[in-house]
Amino acid sequence: MADRDTAQDIGGQRLSTRETADRLGVKPETVYAYVSRGQLTSRREPGARGSTFDAKEVDALARRAGRREPTTSGGELAIRTGITLIDRDHCYYRGVDASELAAHYSYEEVAEWLWTGELHPGTHFTAPQDALSAARRAVQALPAHSGPMDQLRVALIAAAAADPLRFDLSEDTVVGTARSLIPTLVDALPSHTPKQCAADSLATRLWPRLTSKPADPAALRVLDAALVLLIDHDLAASTYAVRVAASARAHPYAIVSAGFGALDGVLHGAASGLAHRMLKEVLDRGSAAAVVADHLRAGRRVPGLGHFLYPAEDPRATTLFRLLEDVPQARPALQAARQVITTTARHTDLQANVDLTLAVLSVSTQMPAEAGETIFAIARTAGWIAHALEEYAEPPLRMRPSGQYHGPRPPQPLP
Template identity: 85%
Template structure:
């Protein structure tokens, strides 16, 4: 079998087979490919072999990172106590409530308010203050025409901060008030693609008009709103850790959101759905998932939208979003393309769809641009970042200050 091959030396040093890599990491072979799909490992096919090989040094580095996560204990610098999100047995929970159930019954604004305050307020709507929105719109409009949505969001949060003289008040009530106004300000400052229906002032409807000119059906809006709920938080992802560090230093809420945007701005995090969007568009254009998957694997890349290190089985967020997208007629072709990608890849190894693939089905089927998934992700996650900041503000300041392990030349050294 391919995974039973011997380790192959190459120009990059010793290379390990999939089986050897899985043994070194202490995981199943399918998890190795999940690491590849998330950009944490790079695979390469050796001439004359049917299996993938992995650079031994890269595997060792990943093993050390995984080992540190597993050895972390409460109170250490790698374990941060939180009461927001629990990921357990292929389920994701916000404050102990299944996120799929939350997405099925409540809007994004209702769930965000509940996470911040503990109170569920039916019909909750967020409104952008006139002064903050005006300042943010002027800043966004001053950007070059080729600027993308994330450029606008990053500039928008800075402009909104400058317009708020109370931004340094870190009391819980003020922070929550800032959150209620910042999120709609960021959405409403994005240039519209189509007029919003005056009868629908929900955040999902306003965001829809900023992402596509196609009319929104109730089923499509429901899927977008559910995506916003499902993406609010996901434990200590890279952007959330950045937010906690900033909040530990007592940065104000606008600054912690800026820290989150900075960490989010990468193909391995917030922009991952864009890769899946492009892949689905190519599958639809070429009419063959097999050809597209083959091209990705031949180039040594993982297949976008498949596998997640925290879920050995289905990503529950993808499962929920796929169900909702089945009720959206225009999404049927993209859904079929996504399923063909999953089926094709399953011939080699069992990898399950993650939320990036489901989000790509939504964006690719509704006339949204490639970067729309990242915009949805960023707006959704802002609510989770505020929840984490509220938690961190109640902890001792500057507690997230790890010590570096120096590996440079030992002093004294000569003056250069």
């Protein structure tokens, strides 16, 4: 009989050989090598053939050795995380369906729960005046043509400079930083409405920074749900960049800056802008078929369609499409998006992703093409902080892959 999948708790938690190997990020035979060297103590339980190991002793060894992450069958690095699970047609935050969270709680409530494990209805984030003043001055100093992502980046740097405690990486301090940083980023953006209440929800305060059109409750509901659904999405490129920075013990502002850097590309955060421009063209030309044909003829992907993690429609898109149906002004853009999906389905099996729904929201409310990326960046900041908290608890500098050198073999003559 092989080692049991789960060892019984006898005088403290005991781990099977397989569990011990997984926790250390090594092969089972390496576990017994640790035993032979005196680095681990094994014990056989009565009536069982497999050895068990003390969990505390295993964790102590992991901290001393700097636990290596396991690799998947394809050889790529796999990073343990308890934040997000993507399982076929569902996305879960800490085991809870993200769409259900979006249906019942605000962005701030979900973010707080993700960081602390506690849900506090009515949670509200407030920007500290010193950080907000510094961030606004930095944004105002930018050239007139600067976009919202430029504004977010300089607001982030200014807020960091205004925080002398930014190097404190204790959990309570990092969570406190997150509670103040996210509203600072939002409130530092130029607003189309002169007067706003600081007690408003984050979605309510973000709205006038994206469009001059007044917000109605149904459209605000879509924005708040989008913020929740975009908080995290497993180890996306920006999140991996954040984990690397946190592994080097960068402070929270720096790890968010790393996330912004990776986000700034058409294959990640800026993808919704391409979908926005496509929907505008469909509405202007009155034909999804002609626009899709142009993309296919040019060898370009049709924006807003397909996601390699989902065999069917992106569940975040499904949720937002349903909410957009309650927004009267969204009907033309929603119909255009449906036409794009139907037209493309004749040629390829690609379903809608969240970028297409962000484009429907931005087009129908007269937001600029960059609005989707702004929503994405604000939302994902909460997820990045959650990943930083997780990474700060791991051995430092563990994400150090080895390069495979393919240059000229030395020695070479001096150039």
